[in-house]
Amino acid sequence: xxxxxxxxxxxxxxxxxxxxxxxxxxxxxxxxxxxxxxxxxxxxxxxxxxxxxxxxxxxxxxxxxxxxxxxxxxxxxxxxxxxxxxxxxxxxxxxxxxxxxxxxxxxxxxxxxxxxxxxxxxxxxxxxxxxxxxxxxxxxxxxxxxxxxxxxxxxxxxxxxxxxxxxxxxxxxxxxxxxxxx
Numbered sequence: 001x002x003x004x005x006x007x008x009x010x011x012x013x014x015x016x017x018x019x020x021x022x023x024x025x026x027x028x029x030x031x032x033x034x035x036x037x038x039x040x041x042x043x044x045x046x047x048x049x050x051x052x053x054x055x056x057x058x059x060x061x062x063x064x065x066x067x068x069x070x071x072x073x074x075x076x077x078x079x080x081x082x083x084x085x086x087x088x089x090x091x092x093x094x095x096x097x098x099x100x101x102x103x104x105x106x107x108x109x110x111x112x113x114x115x116x117x118x119x120x121x122x123x124x125x126x127x128x129x130x131x132x133x134x135x136x137x138x139x140x141x142x143x144x145x146x147x148x149x150x151x152x153x154x155x156x157x158x159x160x161x162x163x164x165x166x167x168x169x170x171x172x173x174x175x176x177x178x179x180x181x182x
Contacts, residue, residue, distance in 0.1 A: 054148070056081055056088040068097050078103030078119045090148065092122060092163045097133040099124070111137040121146045121163045136165040136176045143173040 056076065065072035073080045073093050081088035106119035116137060117124040123140070124131040145167060149160040160167040160174065167174040 054079065054090040059088060066097075066099075068093060073097070075099075075103070078105045093133055095133055095135060098127075098130045099133075100130055102131055107143075109140055109142070111140045116140065118142055121148065135179055136163070138176050138178065140176045141170060141172050141174065142167075142176075145174050 059074055059081070060076060063074050063076060065074055067073075071082065073082060073091065074088060079090055080093050082091040102117055102124060103119040106117045106124065109116045109118055114137065115126065116134070117126070117131065118140070123134050123136045125134045126132075145160055145162055149162040149167065152159060152161050154166060157168065159177065160169075161180070164180045165176050166178045166180065168177045
């Protein structure tokens with residue numbers, strides 16, 4: 001009888017202390033999730049895309065304005081900026097604009113026997129001790145275009161427009177194929 005009392009006591013203790021384990025071992029129904037791979041359609045805009053023009057809130061220290069036809073152009077790292085509504089917006093100086101020193105990123109090109117310098121979408125030609133901004137020469141090939149170049153559809157061909165010139169992608173880079181009229 002003594003052993004039965006100990007057996008019942010052990011059984012009751014095991015029953016009372018195993019309550020949490022019994023609840024934790026309850027099996028829940030298994031839910032399977034199936035992922036269906038859908039091809040999402042992405043809109044690719046290649047034609048008439050607008051690239052936000054480069055702007056500066058402040059000019060770098062020591063920037064000096066170059067005034068041409070009553071407009072102040074601020075040269076910064078080979079690009080030119082004009083003050084508009086409290087910020088400085090990138091602008092291309094007009095033809096005839098003259099500089100004494102070329103931007104450091106300028107490269108030399110030879111097109112039909114003429115020597116040109118090119119930097120950030122602008123073509124320069126040396127005259128005496130100055131450099132004058134000129135129209136892009138048709139047939140000139142440049143390695144790369146600035147971000148401001150806008151892709152357009154021109155007579156069924158995808159071309160890039162930058163600074164009133166049309167560039168066509170070729171093996172070596174981008175070739176000036178035509179000039180736009182002002």
